[in-house]
Amino acid sequence: MAKAISLYSSGLDSTLATIVIVRQGIEVTAVKFLTHFGCDMADPAAYLDDYVPHAEQFGFRVKYCHLGEVFLEIVKSPAYGRGKNMNPCVDCRIAMLREAKKLMALTGADFLITGEVLWQRPMSQRRDSFPLIDRAAGVEGIVLRPLTAKLLKPTIAETNGLVDREKLYGFSGRSRKPQMALAKEFGLTDYPAPAGGCLLTDSIYSYRLSELLRYTPNPSLREVNLLKTGRHFRLSPSIKAIAGRNEKENIAIEAQTTDEDITLTVDDVGSPTTLILAQAGQKLEPGDAIVEVAASITARYAKTKHDPQVNVSIYKGVNKLIGHVLVKPLDEETLNSLRIEAKSG
Numbered sequence: 001m002a003k004a005i006s007l008y009s010s011g012l013d014s015t016l017a018t019i020v021i022v023r024q025g026i027e028v029t030a031v032k033f034l035t036h037f038g039c040d041m042a043d044p045a046a047y048l049d050d051y052v053p054h055a056e057q058f059g060f061r062v063k064y065c066h067l068g069e070v071f072l073e074i075v076k077s078p079a080y081g082r083g084k085n086m087n088p089c090v091d092c093r094i095a096m097l098r099e100a101k102k103l104m105a106l107t108g109a110d111f112l113i114t115g116e117v118l119w120q121r122p123m124s125q126r127r128d129s130f131p132l133i134d135r136a137a138g139v140e141g142i143v144l145r146p147l148t149a150k151l152l153k154p155t156i157a158e159t160n161g162l163v164d165r166e167k168l169y170g171f172s173g174r175s176r177k178p179q180m181a182l183a184k185e186f187g188l189t190d191y192p193a194p195a196g197g198c199l200l201t202d203s204i205y206s207y208r209l210s211e212l213l214r215y216t217p218n219p220s221l222r223e224v225n226l227l228k229t230g231r232h233f234r235l236s237p238s239i240k241a242i243a244g245r246n247e248k249e250n251i252a253i254e255a256q257t258t259d260e261d262i263t264l265t266v267d268d269v270g271s272p273t274t275l276i277l278a279q280a281g282q283k284l285e286p287g288d289a290i291v292e293v294a295a296s297i298t299a300r301y302a303k304t305k306h307d308p309q310v311n312v313s314i315y316k317g318v319n320k321l322i323g324h325v326l327v328k329p330l331d332e333e334t335l336n337s338l339r340i341e342a343k344s345g
């Protein structure tokens, strides 16, 4: 039985592409690549349970593969440039296809599948970018794009008869109507609404990431992971404060706090947990001016923000209380000048 590896995001296009090939009697392993920036969905954990049933329903299996630090290096300096924001889509597709090729060898697969559609995305889904990407990834001739194949040169799987080209499609452009019609034909009813891509296509997130890289060219994975959570403030070239916006974010921040960090909170009222994120070697103490500024930020977002003075607790890690500081909640102007966001004008 012929075998294929599918680049699977769990979105509509890659699911359809996979089903098209399964329906030709080919055994498909769908590989979902995870990165620190998410892909096609805001919260990768959310679909692990929700959309795997497609696999069972349509007869393919799903494997997860984290690109980890390889992808972080790509994001820092992509060889083929970025899209509108920090998204290095061409380099990203190359990295995924390279990994998929390794899996092909491991599983004895004959070819690769993607859900790409010609002209759907301006950077990585152009007529000239498909061959460029395939060449750079070392997968020329073995990447079948079932949804758009009829508009492209036949691949090896088509010319050697493993796949019937007549049963492939010629979709192009940004409209999802043909895909929606095909989904209906296949009985695929439960699929996520198309999202814009990963977090790197989000302008607010991209600004935070580029700001981090400006001050810290080689950030740790923790620094990168924390970009997704809370309000971020730049206190010095090597120190940031990150304040949770709600209980869930407080928990996420606390989960990424080490015993060496300083955190702040206003005890016994609704309050952010604020992490002072300092680069290695920076020792901070309760009396430091920077700790006071972070305490004023904490006070500003606590339930007690209208009090003239707020008593903020200082912790080493999240549990060891090491002091208190009485501060005024930070005024809006100073707050905005410290906030890590694109400033207009």
Ligand code: SF4
Pocket: 038, 039, 040, 087, 088, 089, 090, 092, 093, 124, 196, 197, 198, 199, 200, 201
């Ligand atoms: S949006 Fe671009 S950079 Fe982000 S995961 Fe998709 S292809 Fe990769």
